[in-house]
Amino acid sequence: MTYIYAFLFCGFVCLIAQIILDNTKFTPGHITSLFVVIGAFLDVFGIYDKFVLYAGAGALLPITSFGHLLIHGAMDMAHDIGPLGLSLGIFNLTSAGISIALVLSFILAIVFKPKH
């Protein structure tokens, strides 16, 4: 059942993005920024946690989960050590993705030649 929810959720998010892309002047950069903010907003009230519970990786893969993970790490740390935790914990959960993407893209940029 989780597979179906994962398919539906991830597909639905992509569908919304495609509709925005086709009908407005927004570029992919605008849309991804917008979706990150939406993901962070949904997690303020714990709604995105429900999506992750039911859709599993389908909710973890779209860029909305980046905002969700940012606020999740920040609030977890803020819960433990007070308002300072907001700055300390903000990258706790997303640092894996960012650092791997950085290291890999650096190595690949050194090894490969750009295609035109």
Next chain:
Amino acid sequence: MNKNKYKEIVNRNTPKEECFKNGIIAFLVGGTIGALGELLLRCYMMWLNLPRKESGILVTLTFVAIASILTALGIFDVLVTKVKAALFIPITGFAHSMTSAALEYKHEGLVLGIGTNIFKLAGTVILYGVVSVYVFGLIRLLTIGG
């Protein structure tokens, strides 16, 4: 030729974006990526005996790695022009923007080329994510208290 007539001709000759078809393709491809991620998550949980949270991070890393390598090989750009939103909305788009920026500015040098441009596109995601999290987090701390 007056302006109205010119506009008419331009409107007639610009290719119509096939919104409906694009939407269906985005839905199907995006959904497939989501379902594949879920399959991978189950596999990691079973094979490596990891808890659900860690497997989720590992799935994200797998997709980042696949997207980076496909971008470096030049395959990803071809795919993006076909399915658009289905590939830049999942985390693959984040990795793609970094790798493509690094490759594109490689000729300007290691520091001024790759170093300064690697966050060119991914930077907006991080910037607006962090700013919005600070705002929402402060609101939540002040109202609910954590």
